[in-house]
Amino acid sequence: MPSDTSSGNGVGGVVAPALEALAARLDAFHSAVATAEEELRSFVAHRRGASEYRAEQALVELGPFAVGKIAPDRFASILLDLEELTGEAEQVLDRAEYILSAFATERDMHVVTVEPGGDLRDAVREAFTQMGQVFGAARAVELARAGLFDPDQHNRFLSALPFRKWNRAERQLAPPLVVELDPDDLLPTGLGEFLDGQVKIVLVVRGMTTPAPLARLITPGTYVVQTADPADLTGLAVSPHPGIALLFDQERSEQARFLHDPEAGASPWERLTIRHLPDRPEVGRGRRPPRWLEELEHLEMLARRPSTDTLPGTASALAGEAGTAPAQTAPVDQLAAWLLSQTNVGGG
Amino acid sequence: MKLPTVGVETPTDREVSVRRVTDISVEIVSDSGEGAQKCGQIFGSVSAKMGNGVWTVEIIPAEVEPPPRNPAGASGIRIRLGDREVTNWGDETDVAVAFNEQALLGRHRLNALAPNATILLESMWATHPDPSVRKQWEEAMEELSDREYRIIEVPMEEQCLTVVDNPRRGKNMFVLGLLSWIFDRDLERARDQIGHAFRGKKAEITERNVQLLELGYAWGAEHLDFRYEIGTLEASAPMVVMNGNEAVALGAVAAGLELAAMYPITPATSVSHMLGEVFERYGGVVHQAEDEIAAAGVAIGASYAGRCAFTITSGPGLALKTEFLGLAVMAEIPLVVVDVQRGGPSTGLPTKVEQSDLLAAMFGQPGDAPHVVLAPATIEECFHVMTTARRIAEALRTVVVVLSDANLATGVAPFPRPALSPEWQAAPPDQRPIPEGVKPYDWDPRTGVSRRFIPGQAGGEHTLTGLAHDERSKVAYDSAINERSSTMRSRKLLAFQHTLIAPEVNGDAGGGDLLVVGWGSTRGAIEEAVARARAQGMSVSSLHLTFLSPLPPGLKEIFGRFRKVMTVEINYSDKKGDPFVTDHNRRRGQLSWLLRATTLVDVDCWTRVLGEPLRPGRILQAIRENMPGGTR
């Protein structure tokens, strides 16, 4: 009973290293938020209210060296006159600053737990929607300080912002996500829609899963890894591509371990490194093979280097060169067609 | 214990006299590489921790490895202790420890030792197998005998050999032990500091050094007949202790500066060493450029791109940066330049202090290039000046030159630990689009200040140029435009001058016989001298200038209240009475030149370029000699 013996080293023990491995992405996100917040604060400080306050601000900004040497009120008076904020803009900015400052330091929202029996895709969508507040707030700031904020149209930016509304730049800054869930709830194919920009998702599962649940998420532009070693996640964090990882609580011979790195080559077999492939089960005559066998077959197919003399012209189709639809004859061409159909999410 | 060969009586009965002092200087001198400086630094830190005012300053030979046992190669450190804040290195040394008689001779010849100094001298040379060494010893003793020194021979090497094989690597800690006994230092703190100094090294090394410390302490307790007792001051706030260059480096971080571009040059280099160590951990970059010109260029490029950058150098490097400084003024690019002054001109005195770059810093750029020049006066100010300089540079879109010097750079003193504020750091570059109609040099006609454009701001595309240009940054083919843009750049400085507060007179604001005016690192020494002079009944006050360009308001008025005004500076001036010198042709100290020109007051000067910080005692003498009507 492998899953029982691992209880001391369960999911909880894997979440922390997973987060650690994603530190670079977390930092990028937090520092972008914090910088935005800082900028907003200084923007507001410079524009808010009476000249008295500006003198105080000048005093603080000039630092202790200037005390008794530079008159802060006079110094403030030579600074450029900045446009004063309208009350309305100020309200928007206050609210935005509140949101940004909350997100600049929070660390908990990057870990999501799917309750047993829950829906993985819903959980991820909800997490991103909540974190989307940051982007909404930033948009509100941009609008408000340009004097373009229209409450009717833009108030929605001050609440949650679903992933599908995130723009390209926002997706590049997407916060990483670690999701803990039970093996039974692991239906990752629904996650394809989130694999864009620099989104990084790590699924942390305790116990036995099917051998290659992520095989179906492999597209030319997606970084996909299944592993039991958190160190393997470093590549995911630094990859310029969207990526997803499945982190097992321990190595089991029934679970495939592989890595698909879009940077590693032009063809699937160059990009895909299979570290461990489970043995195929004996399928008794007349019995239907288990559904998950397809996952394994799919993985094997991607990893297989076709001999080009038997399949002329397939190499370029497999290389994921979009544009021409290959003839739907050989199985490998079907694969190519499927790959092409997936490229829109990859953005490779 | 050997009997003293020079000096007065022998301590035979082991009666220990304890002298109470409020202020005392100690020097440790050796060949370079013998660790005298480390010993002194630890002694200084321990003393600071015990609540003394401390100022330490390194004695650095010009060469990296001067020949051993050479008066010109004396390397070491002076530590001045006080029962209150110590602001300068003081006058002569009262207690000296010398690792050989030649290093001691070097200090003697520079008049660094008080006439009645107590000297602890390594005894091994007197009986050295090499007859030429013995001869040197004898000659040195002869030369030293013209003062009332009390020289106590200490078998340092012999003692150290009981603990280590290579005494060259141990004498310094033995001496630390000796001094710890003499000044009754807390040994526990000394052990701590040794551990700190050798952190990262093997534990045995720390242990061995602690052993040597204890050996020295015990030797002192057994053989010496004098000790000192010095009061302490109440430390009201937590303190930090560092030198001026370290303060500049940490101050740069506190000011949010992100890029330090430099080319190695003494005595500025240690700022880059320090930055290299810490700056990058804070997200800064230290760029060692191919030369000082490039360093200025990289800093200007970074600043143009919206980052806060500074460049740090010393005189010769400042000369090379000149053309770029002119560009920064012309194109209104914020830039902080730190010049850690040394003796000049040319390569001059690379390791020694001078205040000779003032006029070059102000007027060095051909063409009219108004910009800000200021000078911190203390190590604490070296830290805080960076924030102010950065803020002024950005607010005025101009160059701010910070004049530190070798005295501040190498002097170590405690100061209140800064309470850092995020507001000291600049906001990230503004990337909002430029509203239509706003021009890259939309000078506010009242102040000459204009809004800075940064690449990335849509609608702000323009080409910045060092050619004369109009508000749109278009090359001016019309001379009226040049007149107007020159006016605007000058007006910024005027507007800024208007924000400055008149400096306070130290002494009698109402006036008196003599006003001593100083700038930069001499403040501590000048104020100490003035205090002594006033205690002796002289009607003298002082005024210290931080802003040199623009000068603060009110100077002429203040000067008018005194019968005589005189600057005290570490730069060259012709001496009255020297051949050919007349009141008319006399070349004067740089600040006095400036003050005469701006106030039309007959400001005299007393300046020296001895390659060392001014001694308060010497300034006192100058005050006495220059009292109007003669108070001699």
Add this chain to the structure above:
Amino acid sequence: MSDSCSLLHVLHEDEDDRHFEMGDYQGPTARWCSGCGDHSVLAAAQRLLTDEQLKPETTVFVSGIGCSSRFPHYMKTYGFHGIHGRALPVATGVKLTRPELDVFVVMGDGDCVSIGAAHWIHALRYNVDMVALLLDNNIYGLTKKQTSPTTPQGYKSNTQPRGSYLPAMNPLEATLGVTNASFVAQTAEWVPAHLFATLKAAHQHRGFSFVRILQRCPHFTPDMYSEAVKKPALVQVLTHPEGIRVEGLEQLYPNQVRHDPADIHAARELAEDASVIRLGLFFRDESRPRYEETRALGKHTAREKIDLLNEEFERYAV
């Protein structure tokens, strides 16, 4: 785009779906002499920006002083027209701290090869990602016909009226000798297709792309390249699938030689031999370390810096 930029600007940047036409990059009419080769370089650069759809506000042209250094004024991007010989340090400062900007440097031969020589050598070694254009007219134009380091030996100028005393300096040879140089190409402004293709390759190269552009100065040296312009046989084009490819160029310039830009030794030999004018990519190596990558500004907020600084103070605490 850099993460170190605040969220705010990133958002702003992305909101735009602008498309740029050539005219969006064109500044005021250039004031160079008519027939000056600088005009063609300007046109090629504007075409490149259009082709690559570079945003005018995130593109910076840095130059020194000289006729050629007027270049940024005629672009509608950000520009920095600095001081003689010092464009490269400025550009380095820009790119080092704002890697998301596209940086181009325009220098004359006096600017780059003479007064700025130290910076040129070191910029090659820093290998900061930017495009450096040497507009080489073999003479000082702006200051009216003085000898430059690249003036051919014997060529008369106002400072050396009996002809230049020394053999001309060969910038390609010098460049190829510098450790860590990563992209070295030569083109001529009178072969616009090649000029454009070279600029494009230079822009796409990740690292310091050095392009020497042979440039005519009809005002002071009308004869300098007139032969080469008239007789294509005097020009040899380097070809290679990895090199600069210009379709149909072989018809105009049949004198071609295959040269693999990965081969530094062959590149040096070709550069050294001055018997013919060679256009093409002499050398490219994208694997060379880039200074701005190893020296990227960190991302610390003011508060983080304060925390770190407070830690540092512990070392100095009394």
